[in-house]
Amino acid sequence: MAVYKRSYKGYAGAYTPEWSRFRVLTRYASRGLFKSKFLTGFFVICLFPFLVTALLIYLNHNGTVLAMLKFGKNVINIDNAFFSRYLQTQIGFAFLLTAFVGPGLISPDLGNNALVLYFCRPFSRTEYVAGKLLVLVKLLSYITWVPGLILFAIESSLSGWSWMISNLYIAVAIVLSSLMMIAVLSLLALALSAWVKWKPVAGALVLGVLFLGTGFGAAVNGIMRTSEGFLFSIPTLIEIVTHALFRQAPLTDLSPLQAFVALLLIAGGCLYLLSRKIKAYEVVR
């Protein structure tokens, strides 16, 4: 009988806190993203509206320049509608960015059977999804609420304290609308990425769900003479809730609460799909 004596020692050093380990995935995935020149270029384009809007806000308060251009002071009305329009533009870019980035997050791991590598470490399925989700959350935040708040701060600094206090709800609307949109889009992209292993197909599917859903909803509305077709259109649902948060007039007969509940259900459905697919082993019966 062989007698074995343990003569080596395992790693006994410090560990990073459990809660922070999912960020390793985010770091690696984010680093890989900007290796694509196309994506880097598109990300820069996504920031153009911010630069243009910042310039407009600045010019709007610059009497000298306005006089040179023969405009009166405060030619642009910088209010809730102004910020809402800006955010809608950015949400449009966010859809495209999600379609480019989202499918590459999970499908390669599934395609390479690499999920087991994560789960044979002290690393849970929730942490895996959180790590991948954070990639999109960070990326979409950089083009939505972060620049949105910077614009709000610029306008506040130029218009004064009283403007900021009376329009504080705009800042809240920028953050809430953006986070809601980011959560729904990110979960949708991850869920589709988990179910479709082929990256280009997953990307097309993200755009398909977003835009074909809108077309289908419009068709339902036209045929059935109803507004409930908008429930199939994620962009419209987001727009309805965003309008309400910016205290703008309703877009459709569908109430913001109905739209919000529909978005919650979509997010819940995506989480369910992820929970079905993100497993160490796929059991084929």
Next chain:
Amino acid sequence: MNGGNQIVFENVSKFYGDVLGVNRVSVSIPSGITSLVGPNGSGKTTLMNLMTGLLQPTRGRIEVLGIAPNDPERLFRELGYCTQFDSFPKGLTGYEFVYSYLRVYGCLHKEADDLAWRAIERVNLVDAAKRKIAGYSKGMRQRIKLAQAICHGPTVLVLDEPLNGLDPLARAETIALFRTLAADGMHVIISSHILHEVDAISDQVILLSNGYVIAEGKIHGVRSEMQEHPMQILIRCNKPSEVASQIFQKDYVVEAQIHRDGRGLLVRTKDADKFYLMLNQIAMNGVGIESVAPADDDVNSLYEYLIGPEESK
């Protein structure tokens, strides 16, 4: 359950819906090299996934060195796993592959860097460490997978088909590494189809068929318990006919066959211990016996007797 230094399965079953994975498995695995042997679909990978906590048992209890597999924070400090699939995230170099999973593991940069290089050195891949895994040969891929499994210094190493695709030299090196790890006190659990290698490296085997454990323990112990299959013993001697005539008088000798070269005989006996005692007497009576060796005391024979030659093909 007292499995402080062992991997213990207690009446464990796993069903995938109606499909049986493993059923009523009760085994204790001590340190050393343990091989899981069985045909495809016999439950080897299921057993490995159960002990690594990647699958939850439908019934029964499992402990790995006293740790329940549903406690990943403790379990994976002690356990390293190497899958049978080529599980490589796209675009990583060998070093990045080992390093990045050490970071997921919770190691800080400096420690992860040290441990990664140490593991890569141990599997002899230092020169190729900065190359992309996509350009690795099958053998190099197996070795880098092994490096990520041993990099954090686990006590239990679970390796699913680790010898697959390795050329003879790489296989010999890998087997030598397993032996070193086992000699260091590690539990090395291997599943393999390459029976003669399993035989050469294993301290104990677990034979599986259709989700059931049909034999477990040290190979020689398992073989001696198989009374329905008489043990085959090859005797090399100068007077095989004389030996045959003497041994045929004993009821525990089932068959004796003179070797084709006329310099030995193959005996089948129901009681090997009595047979060896008798052989001593024969030797003392002047028969020159060169060697005595069991002919079917190996994993290959166990596999054939217990699982069947059809499935072993």
